[in-house]
Amino acid sequence: MSTIRITKQFNFETGHALYGYDGKCKNVHGHSYKLSVTVSGKPIKDTTNVKFGMVIDFGDLKKIVNEEIVDIFDHATVFNKNTPHVELAKELMDRGHDVLLVDYQPTSEMMVIDFAKKIKKRLPKNIKLHSIKLQETDTSFAEWYASEN
Ligand SMILES: Nc1nc2c(c(=O)[nH]1)N=C([C@H](O)[C@H](O)COP(=O)(O)OP(=O)(O)OP(=O)(O)O)CN2
Numbered sequence: 001m002s003t004i005r006i007t008k009q010f011n012f013e014t015g016h017a018l019y020g021y022d023g024k025c026k027n028v029h030g031h032s033y034k035l036s037v038t039v040s041g042k043p044i045k046d047t048t049n050v051k052f053g054m055v056i057d058f059g060d061l062k063k064i065v066n067e068e069i070v071d072i073f074d075h076a077t078v079f080n081k082n083t084p085h086v087e088l089a090k091e092l093m094d095r096g097h098d099v100l101l102v103d104y105q106p107t108s109e110m111m112v113i114d115f116a117k118k119i120k121k122r123l124p125k126n127i128k129l130h131s132i133k134l135q136e137t138d139t140s141f142a143e144w145y146a147s148e149n
C-alpha cells in the first residue's frame with residue numbers, strides 16, 4: 001500500500017511581541033496565523049474498520065491540533081518568559097487576559113518547532129508528522145520538515 005500525505009489547515013488569531021528586536025515587531029501586535037499540518041501514513045486496508053481508506057481521520061487530526069495549539073493560542077498573546085515582557089504578561093493576566101509565557105522568542109520559526117513537538121507526541125505510532133507550515137502574514141511563513149530535523 002502506498003504512503004500518502006494528508007494536510008489539515010487551521011486559522012487562529014494571536015498577539016505577540018519580539019523583545020529586543022530592531023523593528024516594528026518589538027511592539028505588541030497580532031497576526032491571523034494560518035497553520036498547515038501534514039502527516040503521512042498508509043490508508044487503512046481493513047474494510048471492516050470505520051476509518052477504511054483513511055491515513056488518519058481529518059477530524060482526529062483536527063482534534064489533536066485544536067487541543068494542542070489552536071485552542072491555546074487563539075486570541076491569546078504570547079511573550080518570551082525570559083525577557084522583561086514577563087512583567088507586562090503578569091499585568092495582563094491579573095486583568096483577565098489570555099497570555100502565554102513561552103521559553104522562546106515567539107517568531108514563526110520558534111513557534112513551528114514548539115508546534116512540531118506538541119503534535120508529534122499526540123500522533124498514533126503509525127502516523128508520522130511530515131511537515132508544518134505557519135503563515136504569519138500573506139508574505140511570510142516558516143516551515144518545519146521531519147526530514148531536516
Ligand atoms: N525570520 C523572521 N522574521 C520576522 C518574524 C519572524 O517570525 N521570523 N516576525 C516578524 C514580525 O512578527 C511580523 O511578522 C512582521 O513580519 P513582516 O513579514 O516583516 O511583516 P510586514 O507587514 O512588514 O510584511 P510585508 O508584506 O513585507 O509588508 C518580523 N520578522
Ligand SMILES: [Zn+2]
Pocket residue numbers: 016025029030031136
Ligand atoms: Zn509579528
